Amino acid sequence: MASTTKSENVGAHIALFPCAGMGHLLPFLRLAAMLDARGCAVTVITVKPTVSAAESDHLSAFFTIHPRITRLEFQLLPYQKSGLRNDDPFFIQMETIATSVHLLRPLLSSLSPPLSAIVSDFTLTSQVTDLVSDLPISTYTLMTSSAAFFCLMAYLPKLLQIDVANRDAIEIPDLGPISMSSIPPKMLDPSDFFSAFISSNVSSLHKVKGVLINTFNSFESEAIEAVRRNGVDHILPIGPLESYDAKKAHDLPWLDEQPPESVLFVSFGSRTALSKEQIRELGAALEKSGCRFLWVLKGGKVDKEDKEEVEDMLGASFVERTKKKGLIVKGWVKQEQILAHPAIGGFVSHCGWNSVIEAARLGVPVLAWPQHGDQSVNAGVVEKAGLGLWVREWGWGQTKLIGREEIAEKMIEVMQDEKLRVSAGEVRAKAKETREVDGDSEALLQRLIHSFNNITQNS
Numbered sequence: 001m002a003s004t005t006k007s008e009n010v011g012a013h014i015a016l017f018p019c020a021g022m023g024h025l026l027p028f029l030r031l032a033a034m035l036d037a038r039g040c041a042v043t044v045i046t047v048k049p050t051v052s053a054a055e056s057d058h059l060s061a062f063f064t065i066h067p068r069i070t071r072l073e074f075q076l077l078p079y080q081k082s083g084l085r086n087d088d089p090f091f092i093q094m095e096t097i098a099t100s101v102h103l104l105r106p107l108l109s110s111l112s113p114p115l116s117a118i119v120s121d122f123t124l125t126s127q128v129t130d131l132v133s134d135l136p137i138s139t140y141t142l143m144t145s146s147a148a149f150f151c152l153m154a155y156l157p158k159l160l161q162i163d164v165a166n167r168d169a170i171e172i173p174d175l176g177p178i179s180m181s182s183i184p185p186k187m188l189d190p191s192d193f194f195s196a197f198i199s200s201n202v203s204s205l206h207k208v209k210g211v212l213i214n215t216f217n218s219f220e221s222e223a224i225e226a227v228r229r230n231g232v233d234h235i236l237p238i239g240p241l242e243s244y245d246a247k248k249a250h251d252l253p254w255l256d257e258q259p260p261e262s263v264l265f266v267s268f269g270s271r272t273a274l275s276k277e278q279i280r281e282l283g284a285a286l287e288k289s290g291c292r293f294l295w296v297l298k299g300g301k302v303d304k305e306d307k308e309e310v311e312d313m314l315g316a317s318f319v320e321r322t323k324k325k326g327l328i329v330k331g332w333v334k335q336e337q338i339l340a341h342p343a344i345g346g347f348v349s350h351c352g353w354n355s356v357i358e359a360a361r362l363g364v365p366v367l368a369w370p371q372h373g374d375q376s377v378n379a380g381v382v383e384k385a386g387l388g389l390w391v392r393e394w395g396w397g398q399t400k401l402i403g404r405e406e407i408a409e410k411m412i413e414v415m416q417d418e419k420l421r422v423s424a425g426e427v428r429a430k431a432k433e434t435r436e437v438d439g440d441s442e443a444l445l446q447r448l449i450h451s452f453n454n455i456t457q458n459s
């Protein structure tokens with residue numbers, strides 16, 4: 001779309017308010033670009049400082065390629081320790097944003113044209129609904145995880161009343177059993193920030209006009225229905241949210257030289273590091289499997305220093321031995337563009353929800369290897385939808401280390417299983433269909449925009 005000035009937007013003015021971490025920021029930026037492309041005036045609220053340099057770089061690049069979208073940045077207050085247990089830098093940032101959010105109030109009122117609606121991260125629902133309760137601004141929330149995990153979160157207030165001590169599983173009405181081992185223990189501890197923020201935001205959900213979620217009907221039909229039946233009937237599955245810089249090429253010429261569907265992409269998202277021991281087993285498994293691979297490790301591209309670090313973990317000759325078949329990259333890569341590349345045939349993923357949705361949108365078979373948070377539940381969605389298989393079914397409290405033989409076997413399976421490739425292709429077809437003009441997600445998004453416009457006209 002041609003670049004125009006902000007005043008050319010005639011639709012409603014919507015503010016989007018993401019929370020900390022790339023896994024939360026990226027879906028908001030995608031939604032911002034989609035609303036902008038559909039005629040809304042969009043403001044994205046950002047915080048200073050961001051929790052990571054990657055976030056700050058990403059934001060700068062985003063606003064450069066989307067000149068019509070306004071950035072409203074505000075300075076966070078210093079972190080103040082609350083009585084809740086919180087030792088995660090991302091959750092500390094979430095808590096800091098929550099305690100600083102009142103500083104936004106004068107800034108929101110001064111925006112022109114006036115705001116019709118604000119869509120905040122689920123983690124900010126309680127603060128944002130309070131912040132604008134006396135202003136003519138409608139509130140919405142965006143859930144960045146799966147409908148299945150959201151269902152579990154919505155059920156948490158009830159779950160905390162139950163004695164779960166000796167249970168293997170809990171039964172969520174209309175969703176079926178969820179094994180206790182797939183529920184993060186922090187969620188069940190009310191003195192932990194994770195549990196407390198979920199409970200407080202769930203109790204504010206009735207104040208928002210809609211709960212947007214980055215999933216789609218045919219991918220998670222049962223879970224979406226279960227969310228509705230468990231009291232959140234204003235859930236709006238508008239996914240899969242689309243890439244906003246699809247035209248930009250990936251910067252890995254190596255990939256262009258590989259045969260179609262031959263490369264296994266290995267990446268654990270923006271914030272998950274494996275133990276050195278597990279990295280060693282994973283490296284050995286890649287070699288053993290004989291698969292071509294593109295493996296993203298934490299850090300910059302493998303330069304001299306990084307090479308030493310890789311050699312330290314994988315043995316001095318690993319890179320040399322595997323250089324014909326594989327590439328190790330350290331640092332940020334353009335994951336969506338890589339997954340869209342014809343050479344990619346499989347994806348070893350921790351099942352962060354954005355990764356799952358990207359694999360679904362692009363029909364890439366997933367080898368699910370969850371590590372924490374919602375990922376075990378998300379891996380269950382991957383398997384159920386026919387998008388992938390587990391490297392080994394894992395839950396909290398179980399041994400995490402998986403040996404090379406077991407991993408290699410699953411790698412070969414995910415790359416060679418024809419049935420899986422076909423069903424992943426079917427998932428992609430449905431994801432495409434839902435984004436077409438009369439597809440479920442697109443129609444819902446259009447209705448949402450229509451209701452934003454009505455708010456503007458009636459105010």
Ligand SMILES: O=c1ccn([C@@H]2O[C@H](COP(=O)(O)OP(=O)(O)O[C@H]3O[C@H](CO)[C@@H](O)[C@H](O)[C@H]3O)[C@@H](O)[C@H]2O)c(=O)[nH]1
Nearest residue numbers: 023144145269270271332333334335336352353354355373
């Ligand atoms: O080198 C990289 C690494 C990541 N990404 C992108 O970054 C996002 C990462 O998100 P996700 O796959 O969801 O993983 P996390 O970063 O781990 O996301 C956090 O947030 C998610 C959404 O709430 C949760 O599902 C996860 O468990 C939580 O760890 C995805 O869009 C990736 O495409 C890149 O583009 N390049």
